[in-house]
Amino acid sequence: MIGVRVVQKISSTRTFAKVAPHVIPALDRAVHRLTRGKVLLSAQMLPGVILTSTGARSGLPRRAPLACMPEEGGGSWILIGSNFGRTGHPAWTGNLLAHPDAEISWKGTDIPVTAVLLTGEERAAVWKALLTFWPPYATYQARVEREIRLFRLTPRG
Numbered sequence: 001m002i003g004v005r006v007v008q009k010i011s012s013t014r015t016f017a018k019v020a021p022h023v024i025p026a027l028d029r030a031v032h033r034l035t036r037g038k039v040l041l042s043a044q045m046l047p048g049v050i051l052t053s054t055g056a057r058s059g060l061p062r063r064a065p066l067a068c069m070p071e072e073g074g075g076s077w078i079l080i081g082s083n084f085g086r087t088g089h090p091a092w093t094g095n096l097l098a099h100p101d102a103e104i105s106w107k108g109t110d111i112p113v114t115a116v117l118l119t120g121e122e123r124a125a126v127w128k129a130l131l132t133f134w135p136p137y138a139t140y141q142a143r144v145e146r147e148i149r150l151f152r153l154t155p156r157g
Helices: 002-011 014-034 091-098 120-133 136-143
Strands: 048-054 061-070 077-081 101-106 109-117 149-155
Touching: 048 077, 048 091, 061 091, 061 120, 077 091, 077 120, 091 109, 091 149, 120 136, 120 149
Parallel strands: none
Antiparallel strands: 048 061, 048 101, 061 077, 077 149, 101 109, 109 149
C-alpha cells in the first residue's frame, strides 16, 4: 500500500503539523454535515468519529472530528490526543477529563459514550497497538515533552 506509506510520511512532517489542524477539522465538519453524518473525509485514511463533548469551562457542547482506533470486537474506541504533534494538549482532552460523558458519531450513528483516560500499563499496551495501527504517532510523541493522552470510549447504558 504505497498510498498509506506516503500519507504516513507526509503526516509526520512539521509542515503537516502546522497546516493540518487548521484545514482537516474544518473540512471534516463540512463534509460530515453535508452528508448527514455518513462521511468523514479524514476517515478515508484512518477511522474517525465526531466527538461531542461538554466544554470544560463553558459547559457548552463542543464538536471535534477525530481519528480513532476502534478496538477489537467493535465495542470501544481509542481517541488519541496527539494534536498533530503540537506542544499543547488538544482542548477536547480537557473537556473529557472534566466531563467524561460524551457522544460520538460513528459511521452515521450517534452513540452516547463514557471516556476514561488510560494510564500505566493499560496505556502502554494500547500505545504499542496504536503504533502498529498508525506509526506516525511515534513521531508526534517524539516531538513533544508531554505524554500524549489516550482515552478509551465505551458506550453508555
